Amino acid sequence: MDSARSWFQKLQPREKFRSPSRRKEGGDEDNEDTISEMDEEAHSNVTKQKVAAAKRYIENHYKEQMKNLQERKERYDAMDGLTEDLHLMR
Secondary structure, eight states: OHHHHHHHHHHSOOGGGSOHHHHOOSOOHHHHHHHHHHHHHHHHHHHHHHHHHHHHHHHHHHHHHHHHHHHHHHHHHHHHHHHHHHHHHO
16 A cells, blocks of 8 residues: 555655745735736747747748749640650651
């Protein structure tokens, strides 16, 4: 039974895994609210930056794909013209 108890205790959350603001016992709640609001704003700004970077990446990728498709079409058309010329020569 002791081995089962020790195994179960390993699964229990410990204080060191919790966020620093929750470790405090007591303290000013307004200060904690201000800190959490600042954290949310910082996370929000980071998220906006990540979204903008992802958007730029997707747009650039799309432009590159369209460019590659256009070049492939031009090569195909040029090759098609050459094969027609070969058939006419026969």
